[in-house]
Amino acid sequence: MIARTFLLGVALAAMTTLPAHAAPSADDAHPVLTNAAAISGLGAQTEGYPLFTAELTRMRKSVDAAMKAGIDVPVPKDPGGGATHEQHKRNYMALYGAGMLYRITGDKRYADFARDMLLAYAKLYPGLGPHPAAANEAAGRLFWQSLNDSVWLVYGIQGYDAVRDALPPQDRKMIDEQVFRRMATFLSTGSPKVFDRIHNHATWANAGVGMTGYVLRDQDLVDKALKGLDKSGKAGFLRQLDLLFSPDGYYAEGPYYQRYALQPFVIFAAAIDANEPQRRIFEYRDAVVLKAIRTSIQSTYGGYFFPFNDAMPDKSLKTEELYQAVAIGYAKTHDPALLSIAQWQGRTVLTPQGLEVARALAAGKAKPFPFTSLLLRDGPDGNDGGIAVLRDGPGTKDQVLVAKNTAQGMGHGHFDRLNWILYDNGRAIVTDYGAARFLNIEAKDGGRYLPENESWAKQTVAHNTLVVDETSQFGANWKSATATPHQLWFSGDGQIRGSIAEMAGAYPGVTFRRALVQLSVKGAKSPLVLDLLRVNGSKAARYDLPLHYAGHLIDTGFALKSNVTTRPVLGQANGYQHLWVDATGTPAPDNGVVTWIEDGRFYSYRVATPGVTMVLGESGANDPRFNLRREPFILQRLDGARDAAFVSLLEPHGRYDAAAETTTGSESAVRSFTHRREGDVDVLTIGWRNAAATVVAIAEDTDPAHAHTLVLNGKAQSWKGPVGRFEMPKPEGKSR
């Protein structure tokens, strides 16, 4: 514990008379990271903007509590979730908060608190070596990984910038040199491997160092942050904007890390814009920063991020990163759709940008965010596949199908080329496990990624895509996972919505192509999903196609051989060792259906894959420390095939209402589901219970301009592009 000291007799101009933002000079100390004048001394004037007022109240409560608790700058000791870890996190939050509160309220106590804490860091920091709990990743000084140190710096420098002109020169000098310059040096020249990477850890380091450069009026630090340690532009913030985002603003590591990475991108961009407007940073690369904000929001369902790659499924738009991103995005674009996101978040930030959001919301300017179907291309040039998002509507309960046809996404990427997930009725139905990790829970390996993240969560079998010979794509080696899918076709609107993508190189000699079609049907509450996965291999192999789902199994159309007294595991390695087998079965052509219920809606998964064996089971085997969630799966298995086609149909239907004790539509509306190949066209026929039928024809040739013809019920039918859809009326005289 460092005793609090109080500095008396420092006279300050009233906050309301602070100079407006001006060009920085080496001598002045006024805030440079934001247009602080916009919020200075606002105080009670925020009352007309409830979102801002609420934020002010919340921050006051939090910082006042931190002030009451006294300054606590402990010697670093614990890993993530431990006491010193959490205290240093609380400190940077309190520092940031005290800075904002000082600007807004003009209350000198906040500046004093920030100074006292920073003086304590000035005593502690210079003596620190590598963190004692450092693990595999780059060691920090305050935290077990340097990433957290960078985050400390991003928050800390913002708080410091806001109070710096309230400090006497000797304190300012002490803090400048002993805290911020040392941290910036450690995180830049002292950590070249991290700083010059093309990776989100580097983005945080770049942002922290660059903002420190602005505040210390040190252009050298700024230039290193923007262009890498050698200032060549081969690394640094601008290069990351070039390489980490696709032309559609999709971030290479996927939505979960896009959220995380977004904060340093938007905050540093705003700081660059404030200090070097001539860089036109928000227009850089066709406005990729603003695209990234919108793409983040599009990559959610009910506000929760699609949990691809190493992702925690409980992450939503209600996070600090997105409060910042929405505020900065709105201040730059005045797009009223961003306001409805802020409304849903119920939060904003205590910055000039947050004030703009709160003002505009209070003025009733919000418009609905245009959630829509779209293809988010991956790769710096947009050529590395992408994420295909098919939305049945913009509502929070409308069905969304997401096909993951992206590149690897580096070390946090999963081996899941041509994976897909489905949301329906407000819930995740076809699921992605995400990461095996209990974030910040110390008893679970200090909150770090668990061994099961490698042995299970990243493996191909943990996803809804093809597994060859019980191995993972690319042998589960991400450094060799360079081959990417080709997105062959995408259609986001109308009666024929779908995605076709192809993957070669994930398994030696194997090419597979997947068509996913979202099929709106009259009278159905939600679309059906057709899934055609064709494999071409160079030799006979075991092909598995898992489907991980959420819900309680209700019924199967085929007989099951059940393991009810001892439960075996499915395999030995590559994730298979984590799968318990509950039952297996071999469906006949007309009974390959499994039905489950989730939140009062039924889902029937129907397969027309000839010769398939079905495996039903659950994750959680070989898990002595209870690190895994236990979630059900269905697996289609084909043995000894070289070329094969997995043909599946998922149908949401019916409703069980617990309060009213009523059930409707618990039976599938589908009577039959068949597949045949005619020339280079796959013909999938859904026979309805009323004896009508829907035929979906999928051509090998995916050129949207090419026409195809097929004879159905004796009549030639034509369509353009790869997918055709035809309704066959029910024959005369037939009924259910």
Place this chain on the structure above:
Amino acid sequence: MIARTFLLGVALAAMTTLPAHAAPSADDAHPVLTNAAAISGLGAQTEGYPLFTAELTRMRKSVDAAMKAGIDVPVPKDPGGGATHEQHKRNYMALYGAGMLYRITGDKRYADFARDMLLAYAKLYPGLGPHPAAANEAAGRLFWQSLNDSVWLVYGIQGYDAVRDALPPQDRKMIDEQVFRRMATFLSTGSPKVFDRIHNHATWANAGVGMTGYVLRDQDLVDKALKGLDKSGKAGFLRQLDLLFSPDGYYAEGPYYQRYALQPFVIFAAAIDANEPQRRIFEYRDAVVLKAIRTSIQSTYGGYFFPFNDAMPDKSLKTEELYQAVAIGYAKTHDPALLSIAQWQGRTVLTPQGLEVARALAAGKAKPFPFTSLLLRDGPDGNDGGIAVLRDGPGTKDQVLVAKNTAQGMGHGHFDRLNWILYDNGRAIVTDYGAARFLNIEAKDGGRYLPENESWAKQTVAHNTLVVDETSQFGANWKSATATPHQLWFSGDGQIRGSIAEMAGAYPGVTFRRALVQLSVKGAKSPLVLDLLRVNGSKAARYDLPLHYAGHLIDTGFALKSNVTTRPVLGQANGYQHLWVDATGTPAPDNGVVTWIEDGRFYSYRVATPGVTMVLGESGANDPRFNLRREPFILQRLDGARDAAFVSLLEPHGRYDAAAETTTGSESAVRSFTHRREGDVDVLTIGWRNAAATVVAIAEDTDPAHAHTLVLNGKAQSWKGPVGRFEMPKPEGKSR
């Protein structure tokens, strides 16, 4: 399909001029079941009462849709959840709705629709024999069990009563005789075993028959309904009020069936009150009907009923039964606390009573419902144990501990004497499986109770109470399960809240006593729970104490022997065959702790049971049809003991915040937990991490007037009643 016919030229007085309620005579046809004049012709006048207006809109939409669909009175065929089952359910709802709508709006189309439907029933009903899908239980005619027929009658007669005076005499006669008198006859003299039971099925039958008696002006039917077929009073509605409720208004089958049973009790009581006010039915037996309404509400957490016995966990106060009960209760008592329940329900009923609720709510008269700790005694005389409810506060997230020390509760009762459950932080934490059933889902045995309800859900091991030699209490035979617990002590307020109960006779030669203490501790967000279960047996036995919980296991203090590659089952029968064993372990005296997380809060379950073996596992073995939910359990096992004490402590602690990525208090605040016996006092000592301690002393003698003394840290401490609590400050100079 019966063609709709329209009756023309029937002149009716305008609804607003209908005569007010008058004594019935054999000739008149005006409504008798409610004071229909209160709502007659209200129409647009309901606009100031939004709850009623919303109900009107909802009912109109539903009945208009039914009218548009046309009358469909199918020949009975399907079991629960099937098409004919659901159609007959829809019909009685539509009939009831049409009746209410006719009264409120005066729109003759509703009366015509009710008449047409009833005429269709008049054609169908007389020809019906026992239902073709009848199972074990008493067969109905319209439905697979006669219970549903009774429910049809309860709704149908109310709808008919409301339109009867709008019908021409010949139609009225046809419907009187061919539908209602036949149904009433079938359900009374035609089904004597059901009608004269003391059981909720009989209550529905009594209510339907009795109300039919009032409507048909047939006092004989009324008298049979009130006093049984022989009118002796040994059966019938009044006898059920005597025997099925305790003096505290607790219903013998438990909260779930209390909800279900409540509807015929309150509706028939209201009808009796309207027709025979001299019976003072709402004052009967110290106002037991009104007590039953309040007790139902007290038996909930967050609006959901405690899921004891055969219960579906998704049942809340948002059900038709409780809309009726709250409206009838409010109309009778004008207790403003009932209004807040109606507010939470967001619903009411289209009756004069519902109108009163809506009016009072619109006038802002609602007050919070006084959720509180209480002992709900069981048994007609209150001597058969009871349910001890310990609430940490009235809020929806406040901790609630419920000890189930009741009698069997007949055929839907579980073998779970001295079971307990815990809610905390808005969630069920220590759980009761409830029933093994998928209500109204046809693919699951027609929606009936599943075989696993007998083999698992009712068995003792499926509950959180003592199991002797892997068998269930009373050999799982409910007819011989006559012995009841003794509630020895209950304290619902202050620093010492708890329940002590004793059970003898559930196992031959075994008596066991359980003390559960809810321990509020300064600084803890939620109380800790102390659990002392002492067993005295006549011979060495295997004693098991399961704890079924909700959450993800985080850590154990002791080493585990895990079954990670094949998973065995725990036993062969009595529910044990449904338990998978994940791991076993033998804790040392200082490390017997298991920690899990649920919804961001940690729970540490600490045992101080000497010589105990711990079993960790999950339900779901021997379940080839996936009928069971898979839920985790911890089991304490003692082998070869005669007398034993299971000593456990459950501590909620900490918080994981996913949005803010912060974790606090993930470590238990408890450093040690010990138990010793001094004379006739059990001494449980909780040592805190800060070196202070809390001692709870539990005396054998449970007389609340008796004083006890114990020497603690060299100082004599005294207390009165069985439970004493003493805080030991931390010794000088010690810290964490």
